[in-house]
Amino acid sequence: MSVARDQLAAIRALPLSGPVRIMNVCGGHERTISMAGLRTALPNDIRLIPGPGCPVCICPEEDIYQAIRLALDERVVLASFGDMLRVPVNVPRSAVRSLDQARAAGGEVRPIASPRDAVRIAREHPGRPVVFHAVGFETTLGPIAAMIEEGLPDNLSLLVSGRLTWPAVAMLLESEQPGFDALIAPGHVSTLMGPEEWTFVPEHHGLPTAVAGFTPESIVAATLSVLTQRLEGRAVLDNCYSAARPGGNTVARAALERCFDIVPAIWRGIGSIPGSGFALKPHLAAHDARRRFPGYADEARRNAGAMPPGCDCARVVLGKILPPECRIYGSPCTPRTPVGPCMVSDEGACRIWWSSGIRERSAERRADAPAAPA
Incomplete structure (x- = not known):
């Protein structure tokens, strides 16, 4: 902690000439920042x-809808991570709107904590199809790849909603207004894929970048690194997380590629x-839920996949607004009655800010924030 105190003091002593916006990619980083009170410990200009x-926040709405319909309309056991x-x-309130409600309506929906739980469930029910809704970023898809290579039961299929993290950051940087001046990159993804x-x-974009772990000390070190780079007029990748090594986990990366x-x-x-x-991969088509149940891949729902009316979760995810600037933050959207996905997951920024004690919408909104609905 003494090192972190010294680094915080060094940050406070930096001769910043104006605001510096630092984006943290990872929900785990956001949880550490909020729960440790790092925003209040840093100068206001940072x-x-x-x-x-x-991953829960950006999972396609149509994929969740497909999982709900499979649980209700087919004799499947639907396994999914608990947050999902x-x-x-986006269906009428009188309809089944979540997997939780599908379970209450008679669907067999099983919350799981590990991909191997899905394998266990499939082996316990050899006479029934089991669908695992596989949601997550690289660090979740790595264990899922290992599970696949160990051999899947014939009755287990995967509804894959996995995503890579870096393309979303690239998309933001290629937009006209990226909205941040430096980046703290996720340590766990870097451990798997390589920093x-x-x-x-x-x-390619000239922004100072540092990889951080999940302790306040690591995030403070990464913050000091990118601020120092900015003051010195340089931009490099600084690895502040010793577990992330060049090349990443080559065994896991090879499994992902296979x-x-x-x-x-x-x-x-x-x-998109x-x-x-x-x-x-095509050789795994027998375990692809989209191929096994093609009638539930409803292309017409792609236009329904936006956030619920009034919900600004997508703008929160993109770093365009902070959670309390959402039009429905705190009322009606709370963890007990979530309207948008950012208020559901422990990695969702709105849920994290609420859990840290921020319970009301901000009185001031950013200039680029949309007006509240009439």
Whole structure:
């Protein structure tokens, strides 16, 4: 902690000439920042902005709808990570709007904590189809690839909603108004894929970048690094997380390459991002839920995949506004009655800010924020 105190003192002593916006990609980073009170410990000119690091928040609405319909209309056991069960889809309130409600309506929906739980459930029910809704970023898809290579039961299929993190950051940087001046890159993704995956940020966009772990000390070190780079007029990738080594986890990366193709993919409320999605390789087609249950891939729902009316979760995910600037933050959207996905997951920025004690909408909104609905 003494090192962190010294680094905080060094940050406070920096001769900043104006506001510096630092985006943290990872929901785990945002949780540490909020729970440790780092925003209040830093000078006001340093603005820490949560980014697109919540897989639950950006999971396509149509994928969740498909999982709901499979649970209700087919005799399947639907397994999904616990956070996904409460994410609402865009249907009338009188209809089943979440996997939790599908379970209450008689669907067999099982919350799981590990991909191997899905394998166990399939083996316990050899006479029934089991569908695992596989949601997550690289660090979740790595264990799923290992599970696949260990051998899947014949009755287990995967509804894959996996995403890569870096293409969303690239999309933001290629937009007209990126909204941040430096980047704190996710340590766990860098451990798997290699920290060099983030070199495009300083090399192609000239933004200081640092990889951080999940302790306050690591995030403070990364913050000091990018601020120092900015003051010195340089932009490099600084690895402040010793567990992330060049090349990443080569065994896990090879398994990902053997099991998945990289394809364009929908991010909820954002649209399609090239090269950002995982799809099962053709040799695994027998375990692809989209192929096994083709009637539930409803292309007409792609226009329904936006955030719910009034919900600004997509703008929160993109770092355009902070959680309390959402039009429905705190009323009606709360963790008990979530309207948007950012208020559901422990990695969702709105849920994190609420849990840290911020319970009301901001009185002031950013200039680029949309007006509240009439």
